Amino acid sequence: MQTDFISYRSSRVHYSRAGAGQKVLLCFHGYGESEQTFHFLEKYISAEYTLFAIDLPFHGQTQWQEGLRFAAADLLAIIESLCLKHTLGMNRFTLLGYSMGGRVALQLLQVIPAKIEKAVLLAPDGLKVNFWYWLATQTYIGNRLFSFTMKHPAWFFSLLQAGSRLKLINQSVLKFTRYYIHDISVRRLLYERWTGMRTIKPDLASIKKLIRAHRIPVRLLYGRYDRIIRHQRGEKFRRGIESFCTLHIIQTGHQVLQEKHVNQIIQLIQS
Known part of the structure; x- marks a missing residue:
């Protein structure tokens, strides 16, 4: 993989590139x-x-x-800069x-949507609004409490322990939260x-309307034992777009993006 930077406003966005085909992933x-x-996909x-x-x-290095x-405007501008730098022209994208x-x-x-060839989503966030994420990022009071907790986390650790003892928090979520x-x-x-x-x-x-209007194939891949992002979210998202959206479940947890699962990932990208 070759690596480089894109300049965007006052920032430098780091990325890697591999291959020279006409299809863009x-x-x-x-x-x-x-x-x-x-x-590993290279x-x-x-x-x-x-x-x-x-x-x-x-x-990373961004x-x-x-x-x-x-x-979203920043995201689009960065992608447009990437296209200009690598003369991607009219190429459509497969998203992973x-x-x-x-x-x-x-x-x-x-x-x-008109630029998207296909979307392959591996245990994707964004299909359900997590209450705690919403509270911490979309409300002023919640964000202030979030900031305070990141500086003084003792009370939050105690709350997690109590939730675990009462079996209100499963061990996967507890381990995930402790780590971060x-x-x-x-x-x-x-x-x-x-x-x-x-x-x-x-x-x-x-997005579901756009998928239907532009006939965009969407491939969802989940781990059967994932307790962070459950496959039921994908099943709900598929309703109404079943002819464009498929859902696949493999025998793993949340760590779907691993080389040992490459056959399933490549199949969804290239099929």
């Missing part, structure tokens, strides 16, 4: 990850494709200087988004990432 990683999570993807994987703001805000990157891919589909608030630097990044990505809010009703 745009990849968006999950929370806390980077473009490197897609590197060995397996058809020579028909050129793969681009972007480090989202507050992730140097985001636009404050705690990353909007994992977890949080699935939400980004859905937002891009909403903005430029275990030290001050990780908590700071959590606040920046959640708050910065708060305006990436795909409108599912509009």
